[in-house]
Amino acid sequence: MSFDVPDxxxxxxxxxxxxxxxxxxxxxxTDFAQDELGDVVFVELPDVGDDVAKDDExxxxxxxxxxxxxxxxxxxxxxxxxxxxxxAPELVNEDPFGEGWMMEIEASDPGELDDLMSAxxxxxxxx
Amino acid sequence: MPLRTPxxxxxxDDRGASFTDFGGWEMPVExxxxxxxxxxxxxxxxxxxxxxxxEITVSxxxxxxxMQRLVTNDVTALDVGDSQYAMITDEDGxxxxxxxxxxxxxxxxxxxxxxxxxxLFVPNAGHDEEAYDRWTGYRDxxxxxxxxxxxxxxYGMFAVQGPEAESLVxxxxxxxxxxxxxxxxxxxxxDGVDCWxxxxxxxxxxxxxxxxxxxxxETVWAAFDxxxxxxxxRDTLRIEAGFLLSGQDFDPEENPRxxxxxxxxxxxxxxxxFVGRDALARAKEDGVDETFVGFRLTExxxxxxxxxxxxxxxxxxxxxxxxxxSPTLDEPIGLGYVPVEYDDPGTDVNVVVRxxxxxxxxxxxxxxxx
Numbered sequence: 001m002s003f004d005v006p007d008x009x010x011x012x013x014x015x016x017x018x019x020x021x022x023x024x025x026x027x028x029x030t031d032f033a034q035d036e037l038g039d040v041v042f043v044e045l046p047d048v049g050d051d052v053a054k055d056d057e058x059x060x061x062x063x064x065x066x067x068x069x070x071x072x073x074x075x076x077x078x079x080x081x082x083x084x085x086x087x088a089p090e091l092v093n094e095d096p097f098g099e100g101w102m103m104e105i106e107a108s109d110p111g112e113l114d115d116l117m118s119a120x121x122x123x124x125x126x127x
Numbered sequence: 128m129p130l131r132t133p134x135x136x137x138x139x140d141d142r143g144a145s146f147t148d149f150g151g152w153e154m155p156v157e158x159x160x161x162x163x164x165x166x167x168x169x170x171x172x173x174x175x176x177x178x179x180x181x182e183i184t185v186s187x188x189x190x191x192x193x194m195q196r197l198v199t200n201d202v203t204a205l206d207v208g209d210s211q212y213a214m215i216t217d218e219d220g221x222x223x224x225x226x227x228x229x230x231x232x233x234x235x236x237x238x239x240x241x242x243x244x245x246x247l248f249v250p251n252a253g254h255d256e257e258a259y260d261r262w263t264g265y266r267d268x269x270x271x272x273x274x275x276x277x278x279x280x281x282y283g284m285f286a287v288q289g290p291e292a293e294s295l296v297x298x299x300x301x302x303x304x305x306x307x308x309x310x311x312x313x314x315x316x317x318d319g320v321d322c323w324x325x326x327x328x329x330x331x332x333x334x335x336x337x338x339x340x341x342x343x344x345e346t347v348w349a350a351f352d353x354x355x356x357x358x359x360x361r362d363t364l365r366i367e368a369g370f371l372l373s374g375q376d377f378d379p380e381e382n383p384r385x386x387x388x389x390x391x392x393x394x395x396x397x398x399x400x401f402v403g404r405d406a407l408a409r410a411k412e413d414g415v416d417e418t419f420v421g422f423r424l425t426e427x428x429x430x431x432x433x434x435x436x437x438x439x440x441x442x443x444x445x446x447x448x449x450x451x452x453s454p455t456l457d458e459p460i461g462l463g464y465v466p467v468e469y470d471d472p473g474t475d476v477n478v479v480v481r482x483x484x485x486x487x488x489x490x491x492x493x494x495x496x497x
Contacts, residue, residue, distance in 0.1 A: 038359070039162040041452035042429050060481065062429045064161045064451060065359050086427065 004031040005123050006097055010073060010116030013125065017097065018073035023110050025074050028101040029061065029092065032126040037063035040092040043085040045103055050078045052105060054112050059102065061092065074112040076105040133178035134283045134344040144357060150252025150374070152179035155357040164360035165454040168330050169495075172289035173356035174348070181255030181279045182338060184231070185262060186245035189271035194246050196265060198228060199386060199403070201396040202246065205230035210310045210325060213394050215250075215258070216403030220385040220410055222377045224254045225394075227327060229312055247323070247338070251373040255279040265402075283344035287351055288334030288364075296335045299350040300324065304335070318350035329361065331368030331497050363451050366462060369421055369492025375432060376419070376448040376462060385410050388464065390419040417445065417464045421492035423456075428480040430461035430487075435479040444469060447478060453494060460494050461487075 009017040015033035019026045034040065042062040052058045052072040059070040081103045085091060092100035107113070117125070130153040133139075139146075144155035155176060158164060167173045185194055194202045200213035210229040214222045229247045250258040259277040266273050287296055297305045302315035304324050312325030320343040328334035339347045362372070371377060371391065377384040386395050387410055397408050424430060430450030435443045450461030461478065469476060472491045477484035 038157060039160050039454075042427065062452075064363060064454070065156070067429075067431065 003035065003126060004097065005119045005126075007119045009097070009119065010113055011119065011122035012071060012073050012116060014071045016071055016073055018113065018116055020107075020110065020113050023107050024079065025076070025105045025107050025113070026101050027058075027073060027103050027105065028096055029070070030122070030126075031096050034093050034096045034100070037061065037066055037068065039064045040089045043089050043092065043102065045081040045085070046078050048078055048081060052076065052078060054115075070102065072105065073116055074105055074107045074109070076108040078103050079106050080104040131179070131280075133176055134341050135176055135178070135348055138345060138348070139176065139355075142355060144355075147358060149358055150179055150254070152252055154179050154252075155355075157357040157359045158355045161357070161359035161363060162454045164354055164356035165363050167354035168289045168332055168356060168360065168364055169455055170290070172287060172291040172295055172334075172353040173360065174351045174353055175286040175288070175356045175358075175361055176283070176348070177286050177336070177361075178283040178344070179252035180284050181250040181252070181258060181277070182247060182282045182284070183250065183255060183258055183262065184245060184247050184276045184278055185273055186231075187273040189266075189273045190246055191244050193262060193266055193271050193273045193275075194228065194248070195399055196269075196401055197262060198226065198248070199395045199401055199407070200228065201399050202228055202230070203399075207232050208311055208313050210312055210327060211394075212391070213248075214386045214391060215261070216386070216401070216407065217379065218403055218406065220403040220406035221379050221383040222386055222389060223379050224250050224258065224373050225371060225391070226250050226258075227325075229323070229325065231323075232314055249284075254373070281341050283339045283341055283347075285337045285339060285344075285348060285351075286328055286330070286334060287337065287353070288328045288330040288332045289353075290333060291353070292332070292334040295351055295353055296324065296337075299347075307335075317347050320347050322347060329368075329370055330364040331370070331493055331495055332364075362449075363454055366449050366451050366460065367453055367455055367493065367495045368497065369462065369494065371419075372449060382446075382448065384419075384464070385415070387411060388415045388417055388419060415467065417466055418470045419448075420463065420465055420470050421490045421494060422461055422463070422476065422478070422487045423490050423494070424459035424461075424478060424485050424487045426485040427459075428478070428483075428485040429459050430478045430480065436463055436465055436487075437477045437479060437484055438469065439475060439477075441477075441484065444476070450478075455495055460490075462492070465489070
């Protein structure tokens, strides 16, 4: 089975993706991760204004069968969370790189993005 | 120890199933998605490979005496082709396992005995050897004349469940099965294969369970054109129905419970003589301190096995034994034990989800209309 791995994103070993738009970093989980989890039924996200640190837990995602922590790809302040997921967590399954995004961070050190895996590196991890 | 594999392991793999270790068996947990499979069973039909369930036959002149001694229900109430739910308890009345006991029809080649009644009972995954040892041990200790055979790896078992199950099984069977009432069973040819077809199940839906010769499971499985379902959907379905899961909602080591605590006192017939009877007679007379209840969360969160249940003051009063986000109701529901003073429907409690108490309300089970 092959999974969608967009080329323009950075990836974590723990299956989060990060999209950098001038230091505002949008975060979600990958197509591979949503498939492994199965039907997503609950997402717990930080509040806007919270500070998160790179590699620290920022939330929790639950499917019917599993609970997983979510990890931040960069440090910074949370500037937006996808509140749609509270009522429609299945968006993570349906559109993990689009409507299923989770939060945006104003990166305090955009250089941290360089530590993320490229799409090719991530493909090797999940294939 | 290597995992035991169901006869259709390869076929399930080809179909894209993911697998899990369940009671020492490598079983399909999910084919498409738990929700898709769950909804199929509630709205149309699904088929489950439950070949991890044990099959033990007991026959011979003292078969009834042996069965009666080792299960809590009254097996003498069974006519040929009847079945009943029963508990297997120890001397203290603690539930070791739950089971369905079938009184077999004698015409089956596989189980024919010239003298006395014959029974088939179905212990849970991984309990077949323990049950076999228990049955043969009591037989030998009491000098009973009964043949006990562990046939777990001679038979596969499928569950066809859902509102369309009757039409599916009727279409696949060359013998009449639609007239079976709940908990009735008979031998019937399904796509030419002699199967023990029972109107039983574990989903809260109408349905059938088929016990199928191991080598012919592929033929019988292929006779059903409906959604294949894994153990994931089986779990969400049975939680909605309020049914116990052995090893999770009771466990002789981790969570010892008697049948009255576990809400299955109806399976205990105190006018019969069985292991644990005296202890259960006392338990019935004295009453229990804790009971098995259903609850639903009124705040966002998903209850899981092992989470604490607390009262309004924050004191721990019980434990969640099973929980899920109900695919049918789209709300978080669960099962667990609380002190009897908290067991009235409508009582407010909390379930502690990752250190945060979430409001919950005790509810009646089943959670769904049956």
